[in-house]
Amino acid sequence: MKISKDRVVQLKYSAFEKEVPGQGKALEMHDMVFYLHGGHGGVFAKVEETLEGHVAGDKIELSLTPEEGYGERDESMMIAAPAEEFPPQAQEIGAGLEAHGPDGEVVSFVVTRIENGMITVDGNHGLAGKDLNLRLEVVSVREASEQELKVGDALPTADAANQNTMH
Incomplete structure (x- = not known):
């Protein structure tokens, strides 16, 4: 077929x-x-x-x-914020998180950096x-x-x- x-x-x-x-x-x-x-x-x-x-x-x-x-990488999908604003499971590089976007869709993020009390997450697909x-x-x-x-x-x-x- x-x-x-x-x-x-x-x-x-x-x-x-x-x-x-x-x-x-x-x-x-x-x-x-x-x-x-x-x-x-x-x-x-x-x-x-x-x-x-x-x-x-x-x-x-x-x-x-x-x-x-x-798609191309979207730098606006890289978000850094104080570590205390993230749940405990986000305290490790590579950890996955989900959040709701402005129109209610679920967006997946990966923790890419932890330093100086800040956590950076990336919402781009890994192959973007x-x-x-x-x-x-x-x-x-x-x-x-x-x-x-x-x-x-x-x-x-x-x-x-x-x-x-x-x-």
Whole structure:
């Protein structure tokens, strides 16, 4: 079955910094990613465009600029404040925090610096601002269920996709 609109695609992928030609350490790897193909927002537009027409077993490599991927780094997402304004779990570099943005969305932050009684957190995605090489492997392609089409997102298994929920 070929990848086309309203099909659920299962992928494996690895992301590498473009300057490290395929030999470097992967920055991000996922063994099981599901998305609903056809403009539903489950993957970057260039990835979806590149995967169109491929089948299970295909391996694809492509490059993404920051604009095509995670975007440029936004320095306004770097926030420093006195340590006492942060919860106890934020007292360690690498700690993850969540906060609500101005329009109510949840924003994830990572503690990047602790010094002189101040904590700095970064709300940028870890791959923001990077030119990336992606290695993709199409694991499976299947028709989307009615439930998946209704919610506009893939559910990991056909069984989960076909479950009826009663309220």
